[in-house]
Amino acid sequence: GAVVSQHxxxxxxxxxxxxxxxxxxxDFQATTMFWYRQFPKQSLMLMATSNEGSKATxxxxxxxxxxxxxxxSLTLSTLTVTSAHPEDSSFYxxxxxxxxxxxxxxxxxxxxx
Amino acid sequence: AQSVxxxxxxxxxxxxxxxxxxxxxxYGATPYLFWYVQSPGQGLQLLLxxxxxxxxxxxxxxxxxxxxxxQSSFNLRKPSVHWSDAAEYFCAVGPxxxxxxxxxxxxxxxxxxxx
Numbered sequence: 001g002a003v004v005s006q007h008x009x010x011x012x013x014x015x016x017x018x019x020x021x022x023x024x025x026x027d028f029q030a031t032t033m034f035w036y037r038q039f040p041k042q043s044l045m046l047m048a049t050s051n052e053g054s055k056a057t058x059x060x061x062x063x064x065x066x067x068x069x070x071x072x073s074l075t076l077s078t079l080t081v082t083s084a085h086p087e088d089s090s091f092y093x094x095x096x097x098x099x100x101x102x103x104x105x106x107x108x109x110x111x112x113x
Numbered sequence: 114a115q116s117v118x119x120x121x122x123x124x125x126x127x128x129x130x131x132x133x134x135x136x137x138x139x140y141g142a143t144p145y146l147f148w149y150v151q152s153p154g155q156g157l158q159l160l161l162x163x164x165x166x167x168x169x170x171x172x173x174x175x176x177x178x179x180x181x182x183x184q185s186s187f188n189l190r191k192p193s194v195h196w197s198d199a200a201e202y203f204c205a206v207g208p209x210x211x212x213x214x215x216x217x218x219x220x221x222x223x224x225x226x227x228x
Contacts, residue, residue, distance in 0.1 A: 006156075
């Protein structure tokens, strides 16, 4: 149980375009999902907390207009990287919270060329 | 504010040897503590967690961890390491507040295993 999926697993996009990453909780309902960014050989950096039916809460320094988060249902949250630039290239990981535990998706490798 | 320190950036052990990964935390109340493992290019998998009760916690893949309140530590151990254990290990503490699932992660310890 407690499986979280992400799609796509890898994406390459051109600079200036937008890309959407989906995070789904497959076998449980998640009122809260988290989006992390991980740079090579570093820990996870929390970007935002996504709450179903309400606006996401962004961490300090994270651009709300660049990283759009939508949590439209209890099983789906999306992260859209708008007007992507090469510096947005990273590994993005989502997680879904359930009773003080978080279950992580497999991650999405974004490369902006 | 809560924090997690993993003092060892990289550890190398021989296959079959014992392993201990260190984790120290700073937290204002009784913490919830977690160890996650991440293989290259993958998400995080929960190895074990401590919420309350017995301070020695058993996890998956033969791992265990011991919560020591007096030392603010939650070290991960395995008696005999397998080559497949080579990965990045993250210690985490939570929650950030009442009703919050937010976790604070350490910077990770990379484990290399010599055959």
